[in-house]
Every structure is written in structure tokens, then in C-alpha cells.
């Protein structure tokens with residue numbers, strides 16, 4: 001007699017690798033016993049000291065983004081290759097693993113989400129810290145009202161050359177970095193006013209209130225997004241910066257690199 005367990009077993013039949021997303025130590029050990037070579041751990045921290053490990057810089061509540069990130073990272077490390085079939089064991093509703101997704105590794109999976117963190121000019125921790133600020137700002141708004149913000153991260157010298165001040169720069173003489181506790185408060189306060197924040201590769205806040213003046217040629221930005229997103233996207237074509245944009249109108253956080261949209265997150269899901 002065929003049971004549903006037999007049918008569901010098809011999901012994991014003949015896979016090349018098993019990706020464990022944030023597994024417990026005992027789960028990892030159990031899988032390693034079956035096939036050490038085929039296990040990849042994807043997690044925010046490598047506390048299991050896993051043989052094959054991809055670091056997750058954000059939790060990625062959206063499971064597709066989490067899986068894409070893991071697979072792109074694993075490809076980058078040489079843990080899997082195009083054409084492989086992967087079983088991803090993930091926690092969809094929370095921490096314990098409660099779901100299995102079977103997927104082939106294809107070129108179309110390559111959204112650039114891993115590349116955004118791992119292979120951008122700015123330090124990955126700086127990118128993560130800026131995402132954290134944008135997500136927090138998106139969740140709470142400013143005094144309960146939705147607020148927009150534009151962060152240009154990395155290649156700050158060039159970004160400054162392609163922009164001009166809209167007002168005095170409150171960060172002119174300061175040496176503060178994203179991730180410093182007081183900085184979140186400052187960034188939120190200044191986000192009420194116009195323009196962009198410029199942040200260096202190492203996370204120093206170089207300026208607030210910059211009006212970006214990039215060339216708009218060859219920018220691939222979805223229709224319907226306005227001037228803030230256009231300017232944010234375009235500056236990443238003209239420079240090696242990345243842009244993280246919080247939209248005042250739809251509340252989403254978007255990231256641009258090389259003139260293209262590479263990631264879209266809903267702060268409410270974080």
C-alpha cells in the first residue's frame with residue numbers, strides 16, 4: 001500500500017545536496033551521518049562549525065529570498081553547481097525546520113541577492129546594518145507616519161562627486177558609523193528631510209541631505225517607482241555603491257546594485 005509518506009518522499013529523492021537552514025546541532029549531526037558530503041548549513045552564525053557553511057546576513061522572512069541567498073552563496077563557495085537538485089529544509093513559520101522545498105539550481109535562481117552582500121564594495125556588515133535601519137524605519141515610520149529614505153553605501157568619494165548638498169551636512173565633522181546605537185536615532189531624525197545619506201565602505205556616515213545627480217542612461221528600474229528610486233538605482237550604475245531605498249508610498253525596502261533592482265523586502269515581515 002502506498003502511503004502519503006511514500007509520495008512525499010519523492011520530494012527528497014535523488015537530490016544532490018541537502019541544505020539545512022538554521023538547524024539545531026542534533027539535526028546537523030543526524031544528516032551528516034547519512035551523507036556528510038551532501039549537507040550544507042545556511043544560518044546567521046556558524047555555531048555548529050559546519051564543514052560547508054553559508055552565512056545569512058539577514059533572517060530573510062521571505063523563504064524564497066532565504067533559499068535564493070543560500071543557493072547563491074553555496075554556488076559561490078563551490079558547494080553546488082548549476083544542474084544540481086537540492087532539498088532545502090527550512091523553518092517557514094519559525095525556528096524549527098517545518099518544510100522541505102525541492103529545487104533545481106538554475107541560472108534564473110541567480111537574483112544577485114548573495115552578491116549584494118558578499119561581493120559589493122562596502123563591508124557586508126555595513127550593508128546589513130543599513131538594511132536594519134531601513135527595515136526599522138519602515139516598520140515604525142517617524143512619529144507614526146510613513147517615511148521614505150535613501151541610503152547610498154560605498155564608493156563615497158565618487159558618490160559625493162555626483163551629488164550636491166541640499167542643506168548643511170549634520171555629519172560634516174562627526175565620525176559616526178552605522179551600527180553605533182546613537183546613529184540609528186540620528187538617521188531616523190534626519191530622514192524626515194530631503195535627499196540621500198552617503199555612507200562609506202567602512203560604514204562612516206559621510207553626509208545627509210545629498211541630492212544625487214547620476215546619469216539615468218541604462219538604468220533598469222521597474223515602472224511606477226519615482227525619483228528617489230530612480231536616483232538611487234542610477235547612482236549604482238555610475239559608481240560602485242549600492243543603494244538601499246525605503247519607499248514612503250508603498251513601505252517597501254529595495255536594494256539596487258549595478259543599476260538594477262536586486263532585492264525587495266517588506267519591513268512588516270521582519
Ligand SMILES: Nc1ncnc2c1ncn2[C@@H]1O[C@H](COP(=O)(O)OP(=O)(O)OP(=O)(O)O)[C@@H](O)[C@H]1O
Nearest residue numbers: 148194195196211212226227228229231247248249
Ligand atoms: N535625485 C535625488 N537625490 C536624492 N533624493 C531624491 C532625489 N530625487 C528625489 N529624492 C527624494 O525622494 C523624495 C520622494 O520623491 P518621489 O516621490 O519622486 O520618489 P519615489 O521614488 O516615488 O519615492 P517614494 O516611494 O518614497 O515616494 C523627495 O522628496 C526627495 O527627498
Ligand SMILES: [Mn+2]
Nearest residue numbers: 226227248249
Ligand atoms: Mn513618490
